[in-house]
Amino acid sequence: MIQKYPVGIQDFGEIRNNGYLYVDKTQFVYALTTQGKYYFLSRPQRFGKSLLISTLECLFLAKKELFKGLFIEDKWDWAQIYPIIRISFSNIGHKYLGLETAIDRRLEEIARTYEITFSTQTIGHPS
Known part of the structure; x- marks a missing residue:
């Protein structure tokens, strides 16, 4: 089966639910969430910042089904949900x-x- 390219799609759930091609970057997402404290994301337009944020949102909301078969699937605590x-x-x-x-x-x-x-x-500012 040929997978569709997610051109212009910045929603992780939409990409995973609709069979679009997704290059697994959750190893980096896992490192981002378990190492360091503060991050400043600065990249050119169309570089994937919105998709990264969408991926983090799905991760913190414990949408485990979206991560099936990806690096992070068996490493994340899916019982923990964080407010976003x-x-x-x-x-x-x-x-x-x-x-x-x-x-x-x-x-x-x-x-x-x-x-x-x-x-x-x-x-x-208060008056």
Whole structure:
């Protein structure tokens, strides 16, 4: 069976669930999650940053079925689920809302998802 190339697809779950070609990089993902403390990911456009973040999200949400047959499958603690807060600055609407308002709105959406109540209503500096 010839596998399809995931051109333009940045969602790990979509790639794995729909039979797209996936080059297993979970050995590096495992090292990233078990070694070191802080990372700054800086790469050119179209270099795979969004797919990496999507892979990490699926991993931390313990979506074990997506990792079947991959390096990390038998090395990860699938019983542990971590809360994920993912903010993509490419689609938060900062171009027409302004950065601060766009971030405020995205944080409000995340807060509703996790049923979190803010003690203040804005990310700006207190008056």
